[in-house]
Amino acid sequence: MKNFINLIGIESPGLTAAQPIAKRVVEIINKKERLNSNPKFNPFRKGILRFEEQDEETKKILIKQDSDYGEIVCRCEKVTKKEILEAINNPLGARSLISIKYRTRAMMGRCQGGYCQTRIMEILRESFKLGPxxxxxxxxxSYLLTGYRSNKENELCQNKKLLSLEEELPV
Structure with missing residues (x-):
C-alpha cells in the first residue's frame, strides 16, 4: 500500500525501541513530504490534579471553585468526581472504565471498584448520554451489562405477564 507505514507487532523491544523507530519514520516521511516543526507545540501535558495530594487550604479553594471536587467517587483512592470528569474531557478522553482507572487510580484500591464502579458508570452515562x-x-x-430493558420494555413485559395470567384463569 502506497504511503503506509506499518508499526505493529513491536512487542519485545517495546518502549526502548519506540523513540528510534519514531525518528526513523519521521525520516521516511520527510523524504516524501517536507515536515515543518510547530514552534507552538508543547510536548508536556498537564496531568489531572490529584485532589488527595493537595493541602487542606488548597482543597477548600478547589471545592469553592468547583463543587465536583467535594464529591468523592472512589473512597479507597480518594478520587473525586472532578478528576473523573477531567479524565473524560481531556484531549484523549476516557470512554471506558479501564481508561478512567488508568488516568485517575479509581477502582485500584482495596475494593477494586466494588464501591465506585457504578458511580463511575453513572458519570460516563451522563457525560456521553449513553444507556447503561x-x-x-x-x-x-467489553460490555458490562446484558439483558438491560428500558422502562417501556419493562412495562410491556409486565402487561404481557398480567395478560397471560388472566388468560389462564377461569372466568
Missing part, C-alpha cells in the same frame, strides 16, 4: 448497556470495561465489545 453501552458502557464498556475496555472499549469495543
Amino acid at each position: 448497556q453501552e458502557i464498556t470495561l475496555k472499549g469495543n465489545d
Whole structure:
C-alpha cells in the first residue's frame, strides 16, 4: 500500500525501541513530504490534579471553585468526581472504565471498584448520554451489562405477564 507505514507487532523491544523507530519514520516521511516543526507545540501535558495530594487550604479553594471536587467517587483512592470528569474531557478522553482507572487510580484500591464502579458508570452515562448497556470495561465489545430493558420494555413485559395470567384463569 502506497504511503503506509506499518508499526505493529513491536512487542519485545517495546518502549526502548519506540523513540528510534519514531525518528526513523519521521525520516521516511520527510523524504516524501517536507515536515515543518510547530514552534507552538508543547510536548508536556498537564496531568489531572490529584485532589488527595493537595493541602487542606488548597482543597477548600478547589471545592469553592468547583463543587465536583467535594464529591468523592472512589473512597479507597480518594478520587473525586472532578478528576473523573477531567479524565473524560481531556484531549484523549476516557470512554471506558479501564481508561478512567488508568488516568485517575479509581477502582485500584482495596475494593477494586466494588464501591465506585457504578458511580463511575453513572458519570460516563451522563457525560456521553449513553444507556447503561453501552458502557464498556475496555472499549469495543467489553460490555458490562446484558439483558438491560428500558422502562417501556419493562412495562410491556409486565402487561404481557398480567395478560397471560388472566388468560389462564377461569372466568
